[in-house]
Amino acid sequence: MSILKSLLAGDKRAIAQTISMVENDIDTAILERIFRHTGRAYHVGITGPPGAGKSTLVNAISKRLLKKNKKIGIIAVDPTSPFSGGALLGDRVRMTDLALHENIFIRSMASRGSLGGLAQATKDAALVLDAAGMDYILIETIGVGQVELDIAEVCDTTVVVLVPESGDSIQAMKAGLLEIADIMVVNKGDREGCERLVTELKFALEMREQKSGWPYPIMKTTATKDEGIEELVSAVESHAGHLVKTGSLEKERKSKLLLRVHELIEQKIRLHLRESFIRENELVKLVDRIYKRQLSPYRVAERITKELVRSSR
Amino acid sequence: MSILKSLLAGDKRAIAQTISMVENDIDTAILERIFRHTGRAYHVGITGPPGAGKSTLVNAISKRLLKKNKKIGIIAVDPTSPFSGGALLGDRVRMTDLALHENIFIRSMASRGSLGGLAQATKDAALVLDAAGMDYILIETIGVGQVELDIAEVCDTTVVVLVPESGDSIQAMKAGLLEIADIMVVNKGDREGCERLVTELKFALEMREQKSGWPYPIMKTTATKDEGIEELVSAVESHAGHLVKTGSLEKERKSKLLLRVHELIEQKIRLHLRESFIRENELVKLVDRIYKRQLSPYRVAERITKELVRSSR
Numbered sequence: 373m374s375i376l377k378s379l380l381a382g383d384k385r386a387i388a389q390t391i392s393m394v395e396n397d398i399d400t401a402i403l404e405r406i407f408r409h410t411g412r413a414y415h416v417g418i419t420g421p422p423g424a425g426k427s428t429l430v431n432a433i434s435k436r437l438l439k440k441n442k443k444i445g446i447i448a449v450d451p452t453s454p455f456s457g458g459a460l461l462g463d464r465v466r467m468t469d470l471a472l473h474e475n476i477f478i479r480s481m482a483s484r485g486s487l488g489g490l491a492q493a494t495k496d497a498a499l500v501l502d503a504a505g506m507d508y509i510l511i512e513t514i515g516v517g518q519v520e521l522d523i524a525e526v527c528d529t530t531v532v533v534l535v536p537e538s539g540d541s542i543q544a545m546k547a548g549l550l551e552i553a554d555i556m557v558v559n560k561g562d563r564e565g566c567e568r569l570v571t572e573l574k575f576a577l578e579m580r581e582q583k584s585g586w587p588y589p590i591m592k593t594t595a596t597k598d599e600g601i602e603e604l605v606s607a608v609e610s611h612a613g614h615l616v617k618t619g620s621l622e623k624e625r626k627s628k629l630l631l632r633v634h635e636l637i638e639q640k641i642r643l644h645l646r647e648s649f650i651r652e653n654e655l656v657k658l659v660d661r662i663y664k665r666q667l668s669p670y671r672v673a674e675r676i677t678k679e680l681v682r683s684s685r
Numbered sequence: 686m687s688i689l690k691s692l693l694a695g696d697k698r699a700i701a702q703t704i705s706m707v708e709n710d711i712d713t714a715i716l717e718r719i720f721r722h723t724g725r726a727y728h729v730g731i732t733g734p735p736g737a738g739k740s741t742l743v744n745a746i747s748k749r750l751l752k753k754n755k756k757i758g759i760i761a762v763d764p765t766s767p768f769s770g771g772a773l774l775g776d777r778v779r780m781t782d783l784a785l786h787e788n789i790f791i792r793s794m795a796s797r798g799s800l801g802g803l804a805q806a807t808k809d810a811a812l813v814l815d816a817a818g819m820d821y822i823l824i825e826t827i828g829v830g831q832v833e834l835d836i837a838e839v840c841d842t843t844v845v846v847l848v849p850e851s852g853d854s855i856q857a858m859k860a861g862l863l864e865i866a867d868i869m870v871v872n873k874g875d876r877e878g879c880e881r882l883v884t885e886l887k888f889a890l891e892m893r894e895q896k897s898g899w900p901y902p903i904m905k906t907t908a909t910k911d912e913g914i915e916e917l918v919s920a921v922e923s924h925a926g927h928l929v930k931t932g933s934l935e936k937e938r939k940s941k942l943l944l945r946v947h948e949l950i951e952q953k954i955r956l957h958l959r960e961s962f963i964r965e966n967e968l969v970k971l972v973d974r975i976y977k978r979q980l981s982p983y984r985v986a987e988r989i990t991k992e993l994v995r996s997s998r
Contacts, residue, residue: 407981622976629982630972634958636986637993641954644994645947659943663935668720669942673949680950681957681993 376402380409382443382505387477394496395481403496406503411625413445413502414612417524419513419549420533425559426512428595429533429604431470436605437508438475445501445509448480449494449523477501491522492635498526524552525628528621529611531604533557534573536565550576553588555607561592561600586614645680689715693722695756695818700790707809708794716809719816724938726758726815727925730840732826732862737846738872739825741908742917744783749918750821751788758814761793762807762826762836790814804835805948811839837865838941841934842924844917846870847886849878863889866901868920874905874913899927958993 378386393402418426418433427448434444471478479501481494494511501509513523524530532553537560550556556573558566570590577588589607593600615621661667691699706715731739731746740761747757784791792814794807807824814822826836837843845866863869869886871879883903890901902920906913928934974980 404981404983407983408978411976411978626972626976629975630968632982633968633972633975633985633989636982637958637990638951638955640986640990641994642951644990645950655943655946659939659946662942662946663724663939665721665724668717669945669949670717670720673946673953676946677950677953677957681954 376405379406379500379504384477387445387500387504388479390500391479391497394500395493403499406500410499410502413498413506413509415498415509415511415527415529416608417511417513417527417530417552418533419524419530419552420557420559421535422514424533424535425595426514426533429531429557429559429593429601430510430512432593432595432598432601433510433605433608434470434476435598436601438473441475442507443475443505444477445498445504445506446476446478447494447497447501447509447511448478449490449511449513477504477506492639494523495526495632521552525631528615528624529554529608531555531557531608533559534569535560536563536569550580553577554586554611555604556588556590557593557600557604558590559593559595561594562597566592585618586611641680689718692719692813692817697790700758700813700817701792703813704792704810707813708806716812719813723812723815726811726819726822728811728822728824728840728842729921730824730826730837730843730865731846732837732843732865733846733870733872734848735827737848738908739827739846742844742846742870742872742906742914743823743825745906745908745911745914746823746918746921747783747789748911749914751786754788755820756788756818757790758811758817758819758822759789759791760807760810760814760822760824761791762803762824790817790819805952807836808839808945834865838944841928841937842867842921844868844870844921846872847882848873849876849882863893866890867899867924868917869901869903870906870913870917871903872906872908875907875910879905898931899924954993 375386375389379390390402390406416433418430420426430446430448434446437444470476479497481490481497498509498511511523511527530552532549532555534549534556536558550573556577558569558573560566570592573590577590581587589610591600591604591607593604595601612621615624658667658672662669662672688699688702692703703715703719729746731743733739743759743761747759750757783789792810794803794810811822811824824836824840843865845862845868847862847869849871863886869890871882871886873879883905886903890903894901902923904913904917904920906917908914925934928937971980971985975982975985
């Protein structure tokens with residue numbers, strides 16, 4: 373009980389311990405207990421290709437929010453992030469500096485092992501930070517892959533960061549990133565090609581604006597010089613206001629909770645499956661027959677599923 | 686029946702139609718029917734960061750295999766690949782040229798929509814190509830994210846392509862890529878930094894070699910000039926030989942089939958879940974209560990799972 377109390381009081385050690393428990397365990401007892409203390413934190417996803425300067429931006433945003441007396445949880449899922457120890461030593465030292473502030477908690481996520489995977493672990497960590505009384509939870513992800521899209525689902529506002537000198541790879545990522553962006557940031561705005569990128573993005577986002585009524589802002593920042601950060605934080609606040617005003621925040625969060633329930637059910641069933649079958653001789657024999665093409669995996673899966681699942685209610 | 690016959694005879698139109706059927710449908714009837722005609726194709730994954738020249742390499746390898754009178758299926762999962770229409774026009778035209786050869790079938794995968802997702806769709810497409818009598822199936826993926834790791838699981842040999850001028854991002858990807866590599870390729874081997882990268886990789890791969898007995902080769906290629914391709918193809922053949930000799934091929938393929946059965950069961954259960962619950966008023970009411978923190982998603986998931994799944998056998 374003492375760890376729960378400490379966690380709810382925002383104790384950093386308790387937060388770290390709880391996240392570790394959640395990360396390494398599939399026992400959901402602690403999540404069950406903290407859940408009713410959650411729902412207050414505002415979740416901001418910061419995503420974009422490697423080298424876009426996401427961590428520097430997260431750093432700058434955090435400092436701005438600290439001045440507003442906010443409590444901030446940072447989760448770095450990007451393996452290239454200095455928060456997660458993936459970048460240059462200089463950056464890492466700078467981040468450690470930030471981590472010492474009493475109103476900031478930084479956690480990097482790397483585990484792949486758990487049943488639910490990285491996205492799941494990140495969502496659980498966010499829940500812990502939420503219960504610990506964070507006003508903002510900033511989740512930094514590298515903008516590629518399904519894991520990142522899954523994590524974006526947990527965020528109220530998703531900020532997509534691009535840089536002017538985008539190569540082919542970034543071009544290719546753009547399409548997918550634009551779909552999830554609420555706010556676009558062109559970072560390193562002092563470099564060549566910035567205006568062209570802004571124009572491109574405006575064009576691309578026009579259609580979405582007509583649908584949603586939210587004027588997807590395109591911000592220019594130079595995070596290393598702290599330029600444009602004030603405006604970016606204002607844009608995040610505006611988006612939050614927009615979501616509340618239009619009822620979207622509640623609607624979105626409910627649909628995310630629905631998704632969460634589905635995920636949890638799938639996870640439980642997966643666990644059940646592994647426990648029931650993975651070491652069974654019977655399945656090994658079936659796989660032998662599948663290998664010899666005497667049986668198909670589809671038929672075997674069909675049969676096992678029928679045995680496992682009750683008929684529809 | 687006619688489409689199945691045409692498919693088994695290697696008819697391109699039938700292949701394309703079948704993959705589309707599989708991609709857009711979760712009806713597994715056709716997969717069930719073709720499954721016993723599969724298991725002959727050798728699956729090679731080609732993965733690496735954007736800009737590493739994977740497609741040019743796939744192109745060069747394919748031409749080499751064509752000369753050996755092999756039938757080749759190419760699946761491009763990389764959104765930056767010219768095969769999937771993601772790159773420059775010049776590249777795309779060159780690829781189209783290759784696509785016209787009677788012994789080559791090229792397919793790009795992009796769908797995210799299906800229940801099983803992109804990895805699943807790719808595996809199904811590979812199965813169709815296998816049934817159609819391809820000797821080699823080359824699967825090109827961008828080397829990041831869970832989807833790509835899932836796809837790597839279907840490959841007998843995984844070739845990881847890097848380039849000398851690797852930035853931070855590529856450094857960060859390396860760790861994950863090295864874990865799945867059977868053969869390393871340093872492409873654009875005429876550029877500065879090539880030898881340094883080779884040395885780094887040798888160092889990194891030493892440990893794995895001791896464990897597996899396979900001398901993870903590090904090949905230098907310049908795909909645009911067709912240099913080193915012959916040697917790369919030989920290395921793939923050597924790896925195939927090694928897998929057969931040590932019994933690993935059968936063992937690996939069996940464990941992949943086991944995994945496949947598990948995935949299929951999960952997929953079926955997921956489908957069952959969505960059909961049973963997603964439109965139900967009851968669940969919407971539960972989510973309302975979860976949103977108000979009167980209930981936790983964990984408890985709800987627990988309850989539904991118990992209703993859904995029979996007690997362990």
